[in-house]
Structure formats: structure tokens, C-alpha cells
Amino acid sequence: MIEMKFLRSPSVHHLDVEPFSLRKYADDQNRKKSDFYGVYKRPSLELFNEHSQALFRNLNMKSCWHQGFVNGVDREDASWTISTVAGNRFKTKNVVLALSVNGQLNIPEWASNLEAHSHQLFHIYDEAADLTKMKPSIAVVGGGISAAHLVISPSSG
Amino acid sequence: MIYEWIVVGGGIQGCTIAAFLMKNNKVSASQLLIIDPMKHRYTVGPRQQK
Numbered sequence A: 001m002i003e004m005k006f007l008r009s010p011s012v013h014h015l016d017v018e019p020f021s022l023r024k025y026a027d028d029q030n031r032k033k034s035d036f037y038g039v040y041k042r043p044s045l046e047l048f049n050e051h052s053q054a055l056f057r058n059l060n061m062k063s064c065w066h067q068g069f070v071n072g073v074d075r076e077d078a079s080w081t082i083s084t085v086a087g088n089r090f091k092t093k094n095v096v097l098a099l100s101v102n103g104q105l106n107i108p109e110w111a112s113n114l115e116a117h118s119h120q121l122f123h124i125y126d127e128a129a130d131l132t133k134m135k136p137s138i139a140v141v142g143g144g145i146s147a148a149h150l151v152i153s154p155s156s157g
Numbered sequence B: 001m002i003y004e005w006i007v008v009g010g011g012i013q014g015c016t017i018a019a020f021l022m023k024n025n026k027v028s029a030s031q032l033l034i035i036d037p038m039k040h041r042y043t044v045g046p047r048q049q050k
């Protein structure tokens, strides 16, 4: 639902180790000045993604990738056993959980009651919701960056 | 085999820690596994399980 040409964060925020890695990448690739925005030099999403992909390629991270959904972490003797929904098991000495909170939409109880009755209540990250089809009046509950970001598009378009 | 490191979740944080471990020679690519339901993707913003 939210689109962005430039990241919200400055160019030192990226996946690589060196703080200026993204700036250096842009220089090496002869990227235009317009790939950075404003005093904080916010990178374009396109540049950010390209830089991430380059890092991914250079480290051959594809070879480390297993497509699957983890549903179990168990301690067995001196190692961890990680299980996936598809039934794969992997043993490892160290585990990092980097799951984030975005996988499951958090819809409060009072809101889920409304949802059942109206079909007019949506979570911002509900992929099935089409905001462009919403008609006023519209209320946004929550006042963070994503809320602000969200209301710019209907009010300017 | 026993991996040295497994990263569950290949989002922004997962890929960042993976790059950090490899670039600091804490682990080689063959001893590291990143598990994620998506095919690799590297961009900000949320993604949802279908």
C-alpha cells in the first residue's frame, strides 16, 4: 500500500559492514546525484536494492539460502536442531532469530469484531486491501511514520 | 553436517548479520545457512507469509 522512491533512512543504513559502503557503491557505479535525496542523503530504493544484491552476489549468499518456514528450534546435546514446515532438519552450533514482527498482522480484539461486520476495516500490511478503492471518510488509527506515509497518497492523489 | 551458524529469517537483519559474520571471517559460506520462506529478496519493508 505504501510506495517510496527514497528510503526513510540515510545512506549509512544498509546491509554491508562498512558505513560508507553504499556511497562507495554509488560512486563506483557512476550513479547520479539524484540517487540521493536531501540533507541526509537518503538513497533511492532502487540503489539500495542494487547494493544489497551486489553484496549478496559477492558473498555468494545464494548458496547459503534455504527456502523454508521454521517451526521448531530444539536443543540436542551440544547443538541446535532447526526444523521446517516441509520437514527438513538442520543441525547448528549457533542460531540467530531474525524473524521480525511483520509475518503476522496484529489486529486488536476490538478491531477484529468490527472487521467481521463491515469489510471496511483494513490493516496497513494486508495485501488483500486496496486502498485506492476506499472512499472517504477514512480514519487511520495509529500516528507513526507509516500512518503519515499512508495518508499522503490518498490526500495528494 | 553441523552448521556453524543458522540464521532464521532472511530479511534486513538476517542478511546483515550473515554479511557481518562472513566479512569478519567468523564463518564461511558453506558453514552458514539462512532459512526464509521467500526466494531471496533484499529490500526494506515488510513481507508477509502467504
Ligand SMILES: Cc1cc2nc3c(=O)[nH]c(=O)nc-3n(C[C@H](O)[C@H](O)[C@H](O)COP(=O)(O)OP(=O)(O)OC[C@H]3O[C@@H](n4cnc5c(N)ncnc54)[C@H](O)[C@@H]3O)c2cc1C
Residues within 6 Å of the ligand: A002, A006, A007, A008, A009, A013, A068, A069, A070, A071, A098, A099, A100, A101, A102, A103, A146, B008, B009, B010, B011, B012, B013, B014, B035, B036, B037, B038, B044, B045, B046, B047
Ligand atoms: C513501509 C516501510 C518502510 C520502511 N523504510 C525504512 C527505511 O527507509 N529505512 C530503514 O532503516 N528501515 C525502514 N523500515 C523498517 C525496516 O524495513 C525494518 O526495520 C526491517 O525490515 C526489520 O528487519 P528484520 O530483518 O527484523 O525484518 P524483515 O526484513 O521483515 O525480515 C524478517 C524475515 O523473517 C522471515 N521469517 C518470519 N518468520 C519466519 C520463520 N518462522 N521461518 C523462517 N523465516 C521467517 C520473514 O519471511 C522475513 O523475510 C521500513 C519499514 C516499512 C514497513
